[in-house]
Amino acid sequence: MNKIQHTAIRPLRTLNLLSREEILRLSHSREDLHRLFRDCALAILNTDSQQDDAEEIFKQFADFDIKLIPQARGIMLELHNAPAQSFVDGKIIRGIQEHISSALRDILYTDFKILAFQSELASSAQLTDIVFHILRNAGVIKPNITPNLVVCWGGHSIPREEYDYAKHVGYELGLRGLDIITGCGIGAMKGPMKGAAVGHAKQQIKDGRYIGITEPGIIASESPNAIVNELVIMPDIEKRLEAFVRLGHSIIVFPGGVGTVEEIFYLLSILLHPDNSQGLPLVFAGPESCREYFNILDKFLRQCLGDEISEFYEIIIGQPDKVAKTMRDAVDNVHQYRHETQDAYYFNWQLHIDPMLQHPFSPTHENMAALRLDRDMPKHELASQLRAAFSGIVAGNVKTFGIREVAEHGPYQINGDPQLLSAIDDLLRIFVREQRMKLGQGEKEYKPCYQLAN
Structure with missing residues (x-):
């Protein structure tokens, strides 16, 4: 080399x-x-x-x-x-x-x-202040700017067709004057930024923002792409996820793997919390070839959290212009709401985030085995526990700590309700089959970093 x-x-x-x-x-x-x-x-x-x-x-x-x-x-x-x-x-x-x-x-x-x-006993408000201070120090928080930030989540290991679709959506977003926040890597993170850069150029927008938010545990496997012009490294995954939802004015989820599902459960846990009356607009989007992917994801989320969970998101297949128009309308509604409630445009202070989503989850074997996956739990708590489970699987796949833990102690053991575990197993098997677990596997067999009890 x-x-x-x-x-x-x-x-x-x-x-x-x-x-x-x-x-x-x-x-x-x-x-x-x-x-x-x-x-x-x-x-x-x-x-x-x-x-x-x-x-x-x-x-x-x-x-x-x-x-x-x-x-x-x-x-x-x-x-x-x-x-x-x-x-x-x-x-x-x-x-x-x-x-x-x-x-x-x-x-x-x-x-x-x-x-x-920072204290291990820091309150929820103190942890949110930490996120705010890091973002402010990085110059990402900009007052007196009309809301226009769209968060784009999705996999870094995706086929060309999915990348081109994400880029086309980004192009339509850029034409509508919307800026992009992603996890800063390649694939569904790079595509929207690259497309938006062209859209901005056509509209002669010279100050387009392409914000990449990462953390030390994931940056090696998702290096910042060349389009990112504002990079922020948060200290852990929980603060990274909070930065997304505090900064963003709407969210698009493109097809992805385990990390994308972790992000979805994080957001759904927030939206399901009884203290949140006003959430974040959420759209699942992909090309026609991903129709079955989103059918499977929708079925999985309903199995885990009930049919009513579908009220929190919209699925759009194809039609990049419709996705962008939906986001433009959603951002305008967020603008109007924050104007009426006198909330800041640049940081979503009113959103309540439960401390269980803010304190770092360490994916040790003990912590993974201790997760509570019980269908009788309050839905927002179950979503939070599922987020932690998928976070551990991400760690076992691509993070240095998780890889070493699995190499030394064997696969993580995940316990819980048999129906939930069966639904998780079905989804993960599909991800393995479609090679959405890791990039560049080729013909090499994927070795799961997890075992589901029962």
């Missing part, structure tokens, strides 16, 4: 000046913080790679390192044995350089201002 043995760059836009203490923390004297920044920087430099196995990426570039060199005019970043694909004629691509700068900014701010004062 090609590597750039040595180069030096400066942070862009942010962090031209760092204190000696900040630089010291990111040096090898704080090995944990240095490792975090090093891993995120490697993931960013690995942009556009078809490799989504975090362990394999770290193995291939085990000799990669990034060092902070203090200078009178700020700092330099020294890169050693970096992936060559992020360089042109020996010079780093500017967008990649900016993403590395964003990673440095977010990691430093979270360590200095958030983690140092």
Whole structure:
């Protein structure tokens, strides 16, 4: 593989000046913080790679390192044995350089201002404040702008037809002046951004926003795509998911795998909560070839949460223009509602998020086995437990911690109501058959990281 043995760059836009203490923390004297920044920087430099196995990426570039060199005019970043694909004629691509700068900014701010004062007993309001402060520090929260942010969720491992469809939807959204938030990776995350960029260009919109929100556990398997112009690294998956629903004004879900289902259950748990009278517009969308996919997903959600759950979403097959028109109307309605209630346009403060969705879920074998999957539970609590179950499966598939846990202790054990487990098993078998579990499996057999009891 090609590597750039040595180069030096400066942070862009942010962090031209760092204190000696900040630089010291990111040096090898704080090995944990240095490792975090090093891993995120490697993931960013690995942009556009078809490799989504975090362990394999770290193995291939085990000799990669990034060092902070203090200078009178700020700092330099020294890169050693970096992936060559992020360089042109020996010079780093500017967008990649900016993403590395964003990673440095977010990691430093979270360590200095958030983690140092965060309590494990933090209240729901305090956890929401943490999300707000990180987003504000990143410059993503912009007051006095009419609501126009559409969240797009979906798989990074999708066929070309699904990618082209997501791009077409993004194009129609861009023509209608809507901006995009995704998980920042490839596939259904890159497609809407690329399409919206063309739509914005046709409308001569020069300040289009393509916001990518990620977290350290997933960034290696979903490196930021080249369209992202505002990258934010949240400290964990729960804060990442909360950032989506607090920033976004409507949500589109394209076909995906386990991670997409995790996101769906997270949102449905919020929408089902009795304290939320006004939710977020939600549309499931895909090409004609995905009609059966959404039939299966709809049936699965009804099996888990009852037929009434279908009231919270609309399914649109094909018709990218209809999807975009539906989103445009939904965003306009959100605008009107927030104007009437005097809520902020830039951050959905009124949305109630239960603490069980905010405190980080660690996918250990003990925690996975202890999940309560009981059909008699309140629906919002069951959706939250299902979210945790799928979060653990995502970890076992692509996150370094989960991969190591499964390698050391065997598959996760998931217990619960037999009908729920049967529905989960059926869905996951379909995902395996359609190769929606991991990218680039080819003919290699997928080895499940989970076992369902009974």
